[in-house]
Amino acid sequence: MSLLAYLWRAIFGRPQNLVETQTSDAWQRVVDTFSSEQADLVRDQKVTEEQARTAIAERFPQMTSDEVAHALARGMFLTR
Secondary structure (H helix, E strand, C coil): CCHHHHHHHHHHCCHHHHHHHHHHHHHHHHHHHHHHHHHHHHHCCCCCHHHHHHHHHHHCCCCCHHHHHHHHHHHHHHCC
């Protein structure tokens, strides 16, 4: 989120929306960090892609299998 968009929401947006956005951003950073670590392990051939997906699914049990696959793909993209 850009600084201008953040300020706009802080000034004119409802506070609950701002809290939800911050929580969502924080959640995405946590998922990205863990997924990137798993992607590095896959790239270094220390684990298979299936093992990495399993690790992500165990760490974030609320995610669907599609979300887990997307998280690993995003982790691969972020660490290339």
